[in-house]
Amino acid sequence: xxxxxxxxxKEFVSKQGEVLALENISLHIEDHEFVSIxxxxxxxxTTLLRLIAGLITPSSGSVDYGAQGTNGKPxxxxxxxxxxxxxxLNVIDNVAFGLEMxxxxxxxxxxxxxxxxxxxxxxxxxxxxPHELSGGMRQRVALARAFLADPQxxxxxxxxxxxxxQTRLVLQEELLRIxxxxxxxxxxxxxxxxxxVVLSDRVLVMxxxxxxxxxxxxxxxxxxxxxxxxxxxEVTEIKWNIWKMLESEVKQGLNL
Amino acid sequence: xxxxxDAGKRSETGVKPVAKLKGFGSSILGLVDRLGPWxxxxxxxxxxxxxxxxxxxxxxxxxxxxxxxxxFSTLVEMIxxxxxxxxxxxxxxxxxxxxxxxxxxxLLLGLSMGWIARLRIVLDPIVAAVHPIPKISLLxxxxxxxxxxxxxxxxxxxxxxxxxxxxxxxxGVTQINPTYFEVARNYGASQWKIFRRVVLxxxxxxxxxxxxxxxxxxxxxxxxxxxxxxVQVWEPTSGWPGKHCALRSCTRW
Numbered sequence: 001x002x003x004x005x006x007x008x009x010k011e012f013v014s015k016q017g018e019v020l021a022l023e024n025i026s027l028h029i030e031d032h033e034f035v036s037i038x039x040x041x042x043x044x045x046t047t048l049l050r051l052i053a054g055l056i057t058p059s060s061g062s063v064d065y066g067a068q069g070t071n072g073k074p075x076x077x078x079x080x081x082x083x084x085x086x087x088x089l090n091v092i093d094n095v096a097f098g099l100e101m102x103x104x105x106x107x108x109x110x111x112x113x114x115x116x117x118x119x120x121x122x123x124x125x126x127x128x129x130p131h132e133l134s135g136g137m138r139q140r141v142a143l144a145r146a147f148l149a150d151p152q153x154x155x156x157x158x159x160x161x162x163x164x165x166q167t168r169l170v171l172q173e174e175l176l177r178i179x180x181x182x183x184x185x186x187x188x189x190x191x192x193x194x195x196x197v198v199l200s201d202r203v204l205v206m207x208x209x210x211x212x213x214x215x216x217x218x219x220x221x222x223x224x225x226x227x228x229x230x231x232x233x234e235v236t237e238i239k240w241n242i243w244k245m246l247e248s249e250v251k252q253g254l255n256l
Numbered sequence: 257x258x259x260x261x262d263a264g265k266r267s268e269t270g271v272k273p274v275a276k277l278k279g280f281g282s283s284i285l286g287l288v289d290r291l292g293p294w295x296x297x298x299x300x301x302x303x304x305x306x307x308x309x310x311x312x313x314x315x316x317x318x319x320x321x322x323x324x325x326x327x328f329s330t331l332v333e334m335i336x337x338x339x340x341x342x343x344x345x346x347x348x349x350x351x352x353x354x355x356x357x358x359x360x361x362x363l364l365l366g367l368s369m370g371w372i373a374r375l376r377i378v379l380d381p382i383v384a385a386v387h388p389i390p391k392i393s394l395l396x397x398x399x400x401x402x403x404x405x406x407x408x409x410x411x412x413x414x415x416x417x418x419x420x421x422x423x424x425x426x427x428g429v430t431q432i433n434p435t436y437f438e439v440a441r442n443y444g445a446s447q448w449k450i451f452r453r454v455v456l457x458x459x460x461x462x463x464x465x466x467x468x469x470x471x472x473x474x475x476x477x478x479x480x481x482x483x484x485x486x487v488q489v490w491e492p493t494s495g496w497p498g499k500h501c502a503l504r505s506c507t508r509w
Contacts, residue, residue, distance in 0.1 A: 050438075053442055074443055077442060080435055080438075084435060084439055086439070088458065097440075097443055098444075100453075101440070101444045102444065149443055
């Protein structure tokens with residue numbers, strides 16, 4: 001499924017007055033394309049994702065999911081950085097939550113959830129609660145939940161941002177593997193430039209507030225990929241290019 | 257006293273006292289070390305023995321301080337005649353009817369106020385203004401409206417149970433991490449499903465706290481309104497009601 005956003009702007013009203021968080025953002029994501037957005041912190045990446053998810057309404061502009069009937073399936077499913085799982089539900093009910101909202105009957109949704117739990121390597125943890133799992137395991141549950149809901153577009157808001165660097169590598173590889181099996185249209189937000197380059201078909205670089213899309217970089221790497229691509233010279237070059245675009249913005253944000 | 261000397265000897269050979277005390281002090285410590293938590297029982301027994309002693313020897317008036325043995329025999333009598341059970345059930349009926357009425361209204365309104373911001377904006381100042389009023393000070397007006405009877409009691413207990421339940425269930429909903437609502441909405445949850453799968457479970461800990469506080473308040477106010485009736489009834493009559501009869505008679509009203 002494709003995703004098209006046209007001239008999206010978002011203003012927030014605060015006590016100091018109106019703050020323009022996003023200005024005139026247009027983007028288009030092809031069916032089964034993996035697109036990442038990188039940008040300095042506070043540039044409105046998360047706001048953009050929430051606009052696309054329909055959790056907030058834009059001040060102007062529109063979002064088009066390019067599909068007609070959805071058979072009760074959600075347009076988008078979002079993977080949050082943390083706190084996205086319900087602590088009062090065990091793993092299998094968390095994973096099956098999307099199906100439950102689609103009114104899938106309990107036995108069937110548990111069966112399908114169990115399948116996905118095994119695919120993210122959590123067999124044996126179906127009846128544990130989130131607080132009994134490590135951060136990496138929790139994010140695997142969140143991934144399983146999002147994939148199982150079978151949305152048209154998968155939205156990921158720095159899903160590995162709170163993990164340690166080793167766990168993050170493992171989860172990136174896992175995401176590549178699952179995405180290879182279940183081709184989905186993905187919009188992935190991260191502050192980790194290397195993560196964006198390694199995972200994506202395209203990387204969009206955003207400016208600081210008000211957030212605008214500054215550059216679009218096509219990643220010329222073959223699929224299927226694994227994490228070894230990070231050592232390729234062209235990846236290093238792209239990383240440095242992106243960093244050069246971000247550097248001044250980041251420094252501005254730090255008042256340097 | 258034999259007791260303590262004996263303990264003192266033991267402490268020299270067995271457990272050593274923490275502080276180096278001589279004579280009486282070390283005997284006490286030795287006793288505590290030997291008896292552990294049972295020492296408390298010794299204190300209780302000593303206390304009642306002393307009470308029995310000063311009542312029997314008329315050092316204090318038995319009108320105000322009847323001997324523990326006579327209190328106990330009255331207790332046995334009240335149990336065997338079924339009087340105590342009857343009074344106890346009457347009190348519990350009041351506690352729980354008020355708790356259920358006031359608590360359920362408080363729960364429903366609290367959850368709604370927590371969930372619907374507009375409702376909270378309108379009603380929260382009123383709740384904040386009314387809540388600090390000592391509930392018992394409402395008794396005169398409640399008596400005027402509902403009369404001297406069971407109705408007034410139930411209303412008083414309901415009011416007492418209402419506020420802790422309302423405030424805690426409202427807080428139970430407002431403290432829910434907004435991410436949970438976003439996740440549910442993102443997966444297409446209807447309002448009813450959000451209520452059942454997010455609002456209810458996430459607010460449960462504070463709702464239970466509210467129920468505990470409401471039950472305590474219900475019991476307190478029940479006892480208070482039972483005693484108040486007693487004063488209302490007995491004041492005009494002459495003379496003292498007999499021993500023990502105060503609490504018994506009031507629960508019949």
